[in-house]
Amino acid sequence: MSQALEHTDGGWAWVVLLATLVGQGLTLGFPTCIGIFFTELQRDFQASNSETSWFPSILTAVLHAGGPLCGILVGRFGCRATVMLGGVLASLGMVASSFSRTLSQLYFTAGFITGLGMCFSFQPCITVLGFYFVRRRALANALASVGVSLGITLWPLLSRCLLEDLGWRGAFLVFGGVILHCCVCGAILRPVASHVAPETREGPPPAPKTPALGCLAMCGRTLRRHLAFDVLWHNTHYRVFTLGVMWMILGFPLPHVFLVPYAMRHGVGEPQAALLISIIGLSNIILRPMAGLLALQRGFASHRKYLFALSVLLNGLTNLVCAASADFWVLVGYCLVYSVSMSGIGALVFQVLMDIVPMDRFPSALGLFTILDGAAILISPPLAGFLLDATDNFSYVFYMSSFFLISAALFMGGSFYALEKKERQGRQAKEEEAIKQAALEQCLTLEGRDVSGKQLCPEIMYVTSV
Secondary structure, three states, X not given: OHHHOEOOOOHHHHHHHHHHHHHHHHHOOHHHHHHHXXXXXXXXXXXXXXXXXXXXXXXXXXXXXXXXXXXXXXXXXXXXXXXXXXXXXXHHHHHHHOOXXXXXXXXXXXXXXXXXXHHHHHHHHHHHHHHHOOOOHHHHHHHHOHHHHHHHHHHHHHHHHHHXXXXXXXXXXXXXXXXXXXXXXXXXXXOEOOOOOOOOOOOOOOOOOOOOOOHHHHHHHHHHHHXXXXXXXXXXXXXXXXXXXXXXXXXXXXXXXXXXXXXXXXXXXXXXXXXXXXXXXXXXXXXXXXXXXXXXXXXXXXXXXXXXXXXXXXXXXXXXXXXHOOOHHHHHHXXXXXHHXXXXXXHHHHHHHHHHOXXXXXXXXXXXXXXXXXXXXXXXXXXXXXXXXXXXXXXXXXXXXXXXXXXXXXXXXXXXXXXHHHHHHHHHHHHHHHHHXXXXXXXXXXXXXXXXXXXXXXXXXXXXXX
């Protein structure tokens, strides 16, 4: 088995990087193409906007919120087996969804099963990439993020072609075969040779056996290990960032779901409407790695959270432009500007989380972070669909998105500034207190010298008088 181990920063690491890039394109890039099928699904199932919106929301929510369960599987079976299991689950979900007769069946197959499988496929790839690359880890992460942009570019184009020739059922059946390639990406993830010497059997005797824990105790211990509720309670920066991102998520995914139906409602052709999402992905191919590398520069290290808030603010303001006009070329300009802010958000969100949480608690903090964000993703599209059913006006959906994004940006930026100002005042108070304490000690030392001098002086006078 030892001959199968790979070394860090070796030649096989670049093959793993390619597999991670493809895996991210197959998984994280997939939800953006659901808007292509929105109108067809709504017509076929005779459903409202709110009911149809539950499908992409369940898929995306499970894709992000399944992180803790994925972490347990990785710890038990390893990254390779978990990725291959995820590819099989996601493929089976899409194949089964092509035979769905009700929206409930679609929710379970293409929503829950496919989302869970994609979660199992993409998260271990990110984990194993950190083991394969040590010296070039920043470059590897930036290059791997290109896979998301490629997925956002190619999935809508493929969806449009398959929908015209095979319908949504045939397209979902083909998607099952395409997503099965995640198993190939997983097979490439060979174990990495560790530079740490293996633990020997010699040493202190093993601890005495304790009675087996009950089911509730084991569940509680697992939750504490994979969900950092203590960090949420004690770390104010983490609490502000988590709440701000949750509020942001209520508006952030809406353009991916409703942009294509919005454009088609206002007379834009179906191929052109599908091209809008691809424009966002194509721009992200260049912008996302640049934003990731820029965020790693030392000059921006102390300002990443403010750059993230600025990206969220720009994203919200951009949606106001989209709501003002539905002309195709205006929407093209909107997609280009939107991709700039989207690249900043995608490149900074996890980097800011690393900055405010100690690395020894980062996995559990990330698990809680993804679950809370998944809950926000779950309710965001149905809430917008309900608003669309009530008003029959897509502009209100983009106004809603802008409201959540702009308010989240102002909340995070203002809160981080207030926290830093408070910490700065606290440091100044401590420094002043330390200076006062040092001055007091110096005064006491000088007084002690004066008293000793006064005690010696009479003795000297007495002797000289004699």
